[in-house]
Amino acid sequence: xxxxxxxxxxxxxxxxxxxxxxxxxxxxxxxxxxxxxxxxxxxxxxxxxxxxxxxxxxxxxxxxxxxxxxxxxxxxxxxxxxxxxxxxxxxxxxxxxxxxxxxxxxxxxxxxxxxxxxxxxxxxxxxxxxxxxxxxxxxxxxxxxxxxxxxxxxxxxxxxxxxxxxxxxxxxxxxxxxxxxxxxxxxxxxxxxxxxxxxxxxxxxxxxxxxxxxxxxxxxxxxxxxxxxxxxxxxxxxxxxxxxxxxxxxxxxxxxxxxxxxxxxxxxxxxxxxxxxxxxxxxxxxxxxxxxxxxxxxxxxxxxxxxxxxxxxxxxxxxxxxxxxxxxxxxxxxxxxxxxxxxxxxxxxxxxxxxxxxxxxxxxxxxxxx
Amino acid sequence: xxxxxxxxxxxxxxxxxxxxxxxxxxxxxxxxxxxxxxxxxxxxxxxxxxxxxxxxxxxxxxxxxxxxxxxxxxxxxxxxxxxxxxxxxxxxxxxxxxxxxxxxxxxxxxxxxxxxxxxxxxxxxxxxxxxxxxxxxxxxxxxxxxxxxxxxxxxxxxxxxxxxxxxxxxxxxxxxxxxxxxxxxxxxxxxxxxxxxxxxxxxxxxxxxxxxxxxx
Numbered sequence: 001x002x003x004x005x006x007x008x009x010x011x012x013x014x015x016x017x018x019x020x021x022x023x024x025x026x027x028x029x030x031x032x033x034x035x036x037x038x039x040x041x042x043x044x045x046x047x048x049x050x051x052x053x054x055x056x057x058x059x060x061x062x063x064x065x066x067x068x069x070x071x072x073x074x075x076x077x078x079x080x081x082x083x084x085x086x087x088x089x090x091x092x093x094x095x096x097x098x099x100x101x102x103x104x105x106x107x108x109x110x111x112x113x114x115x116x117x118x119x120x121x122x123x124x125x126x127x128x129x130x131x132x133x134x135x136x137x138x139x140x141x142x143x144x145x146x147x148x149x150x151x152x153x154x155x156x157x158x159x160x161x162x163x164x165x166x167x168x169x170x171x172x173x174x175x176x177x178x179x180x181x182x183x184x185x186x187x188x189x190x191x192x193x194x195x196x197x198x199x200x201x202x203x204x205x206x207x208x209x210x211x212x213x214x215x216x217x218x219x220x221x222x223x224x225x226x227x228x229x230x231x232x233x234x235x236x237x238x239x240x241x242x243x244x245x246x247x248x249x250x251x252x253x254x255x256x257x258x259x260x261x262x263x264x265x266x267x268x269x270x271x272x273x274x275x276x277x278x279x280x281x282x283x284x285x286x287x288x289x290x291x292x293x294x295x296x297x298x299x300x301x302x303x304x305x306x307x308x309x310x311x312x313x314x315x316x317x318x319x320x321x322x323x324x325x326x327x328x329x330x331x332x333x334x335x336x337x338x339x340x341x342x343x344x345x346x347x348x349x350x351x352x353x354x355x356x357x358x359x360x361x362x363x364x365x366x367x368x369x370x
Numbered sequence: 371x372x373x374x375x376x377x378x379x380x381x382x383x384x385x386x387x388x389x390x391x392x393x394x395x396x397x398x399x400x401x402x403x404x405x406x407x408x409x410x411x412x413x414x415x416x417x418x419x420x421x422x423x424x425x426x427x428x429x430x431x432x433x434x435x436x437x438x439x440x441x442x443x444x445x446x447x448x449x450x451x452x453x454x455x456x457x458x459x460x461x462x463x464x465x466x467x468x469x470x471x472x473x474x475x476x477x478x479x480x481x482x483x484x485x486x487x488x489x490x491x492x493x494x495x496x497x498x499x500x501x502x503x504x505x506x507x508x509x510x511x512x513x514x515x516x517x518x519x520x521x522x523x524x525x526x527x528x529x530x531x532x533x534x535x536x537x538x539x540x541x542x543x544x545x546x547x548x549x550x551x552x553x554x555x556x557x558x559x560x561x562x563x564x565x566x567x568x569x570x571x572x573x574x575x576x577x578x579x580x581x582x583x584x585x586x
Contacts, residue, residue: 006455013447013456014464021472032479090486118486 041087041122042066042130051117057083058113066125067132067229069171073182074113081112088121134229135162135170139222140199145285148206149251150217151191154199154226161197162230164190166262167237167255167367170200170230174212177219186212189254189341189367190231193261200228205251235341235367237263242335243271247326247350249278252342255367257286260293260300269299273329277322277346279308281315303329322346323353333358341367388528391521395532398581401504401511402540403574408504412541412570413563421491422545429541430534432477432499433508436470437530440509441523443469444516466509467500474500508533543573 038053040060049064058074058081061067072078079099089110092100096111112123137154145151156162171185192201207213220226235255237244246256256274263270278284290302305318305325318325330336338354340347347368354364401407408429415425443465444458452458478496482489489496499505512529515521521529547569556565 002455006457009451009454009456010461013451013461014468017443017447017465017468021468025472025475028476029479032483091490093490 038117039120040064040117041120042125044122044124047130053117053119055117056113057085057089057110057115057117057121057123060117061112061123061125065133066130067134068112068125068129069232070113071185071187072113073184076111076114079111082109083112084108084124085110085112085115086122086124088119089115090118128232131163132230132232133159134227135159136225136227137199139220139224139226142216142220142222145203146283149285150204150206152202152204152216152220153192154202154228156199157225162200163197164194164231165236166190166194166258167235168231168233169235169255169367170202170228171232172202172212172226172228174215177215180211184211185229186210187232189233189235189251189258191254191257193258193265195262195265203251203254203257233367235339235365237268237270237339238337238365240335240337241270242337244273244337244339245326245330246272246274246339247322247342247346248274248276248340249322249342249346250283252346252367252369253286255341256339260290263300264293264297269297271299272301274300274302275322275326275329276302276304277325277342278304278306281306321349323349326350327353330354330357336363338364339367340364342369344368388524391525391528392532392535395529396536396539397577398583399511399533400536400540400577401507401533402537403570403577404581405507406570406574407507408502408537409570411498411502412537412544413566416541416544416548416566418491419542419545419549422541424488424491426538426541428477428481428496428499429502429504430531430538432470432473432502433505433534433537434527434530436466436473436505437509437512437533438523438527439469439473440466441512441516441521441526444513462510462513463506466506470505470509471500504533504537540573544569 036053037050040049040051040057041047042049049060051060051064056074058068058070068081068083070078070081072080074081076095076099082100082104085108089108092105092110093114095114099111100109135156136158137156139152140155141151141153143151167189169187169189171187173183173185174180175183188202188204190200191203192199204213204216206217237259246259248256253276260272260274262268263272274290276284276290284304284306287304290304294300294302303318303325305320305322306315307319307321318328333354336359338350338359340350347366351364351366355361395401398404402409402412411425411429416422440462444462448456448458448462448465451461474497477499478489481496508530511533512521512526515529516526544566548566551565560568
């Protein structure tokens with residue numbers, strides 16, 4: 001007892017003091033940090049939000065139903081949540097400095113997860129982000145397209161319809177599971193055409209060790225509820241009407257699978273050659289559908305290409321790296337536009353080939369997988 | 371002074387008034403220049419007078435506040451507990467740090483509320499005050515003074531304030547010197563922390579001279 005008593009007393013003193021001080025701090029925080037109601041002016045009076053101050057602009061906007069893309073979850077590392085703040089944002093914080101160029105600072109851009117709402121402030125939010133919102137849906141179908149690529153169809157529950165442009169993407173939320181303590185969001189291009197407004201389709205390739213793709217491949221089943229927000233992205237067909245080429249590999253199929261069906265439905269005839277690269281024949285998917293489309297639509301042609309060793313089962317199509325195939329097919333640049341979707345390595349290699357053919361940077365559009 | 375204090379040690383400190391405590395804590399026993407405590411923020415935040423001023427004020431405020439809080443903690447909790455065999459001397463280290471951490475949190479909230487510019491210019495050093503050894507040092511020396519010289523609340527308050535003031539004076543002096551150093555030709559190998567430490571050493575020698583003048 002005589003040994004135990006001092007130990008107990010010491011522990012009690014340390015724990016008691018900690019609890020008392022923590023409680024005191026919580027009380028003070030309530031009094032000090034709560035800044036009452038602030039008004040956030042969006043786009044010069046287009047919307048005026050009455051919000052409770054004290055939290056970051058990003059969180060505040062999210063709670064108000066305005067979704068700003070953010071990959072790092074508000075940790076101030078990805079810089080996706082850049083917004084122009086015209087008034088009330090206060091001085092630039094040291095955590096924002098490394099993420100902004102001098103020119104961006106000049107324009108009044110801020111990292112919205114690092115700026116707290118301390119008073120009334122004015123932000124400029126691009127119009128397409130204002131139409132971004134959160135959707136709840138149910139997984140209607142999961143099917144294998146290849147050994148490591150699945151197609152997901154999500155039927156919308158709340159809200160019941162979505163409007164987007166072919167080529168845009170959404171951010172799917174993977175819930176906390178296993179070693180992953182917080183929900184994470186990952187971007188996937190929508191592969192269904194915009195006319196199917198009651199749901200979306202996604203094409204997902206398994207990334208070994210990836211949090212979201214592992215969840216999709218091992219845990220997600222038909223009938224599960226999922227949450228995503230969107231649509232985002234500038235990857236879309238340009239206003240020009242000239243010929244174009246599409247280059248994709250793997251799950252880079254998604255935006256083009258949406259675009260070609262959208263063009264067919266709307267009667268948007270525009271000369272287009274679609275190059276799709278894979279290693280072996282079993283890595284190809286939607287081949288029959290795309291070949292059928294190519295037969296049906298005079299302006300569309302589909303060129304699948306295999307880079308792996310020629311197999312004995314009679315592959316008669318193109319072989320070689322997708323860059324070599326493009327190199328053989330594209331004769332002169334003219335007013336050709338190029339749309340590329342796939343891994344950064346594939347995009348860089350293909351872009352180099354196209355540059356050499358005289359297609360300028362302003363006529364190339366990218367959707368890179370980070 | 372309080373009666374308790376008058377009993378505790380009148381003979382050891384003849385004529386030790388509050389002024390004397392203040393001067394000795396701030397000058398002759400300057401916590402930074404004679405004991406080299408709190409060097410990390412001293413070296414990094416003394417580049418600009420404005421942030422040195424803010425940091426100095428923050429340390430001054432925290433040292434004063436935590437000295438008084440820790441005095442109460444020592445007198446009303448640790449000393450009574452010692453009667454039950456609790457190792458007060460070891461435990462005080464943990465408890466003092468907890469008090470300092472909470473106090474710094476409080477101050478961080480206050481500064482963020484009052485001046486956002488100061489908040490950003492202090493940057494990471496504001497939360498780092500928690501582990502500024504000058505502040506823990508002041509609290510620990512304060513306990514020595516309480517036990518050996520019978521300091522009471524007022525003298526503890528003065529001692530804490532004096533220690534913080536000493537640190538404030540030191541960092542302001544250094545910031546002033548470093549502003550002039552910007553145009554000086556310094557050997558490349560000594561730029562930055564090197565020349566700052568050398569200057570600190572020279573300043574320390576100057577302060578050591580005060581030592582014979584006042585003794586509490």
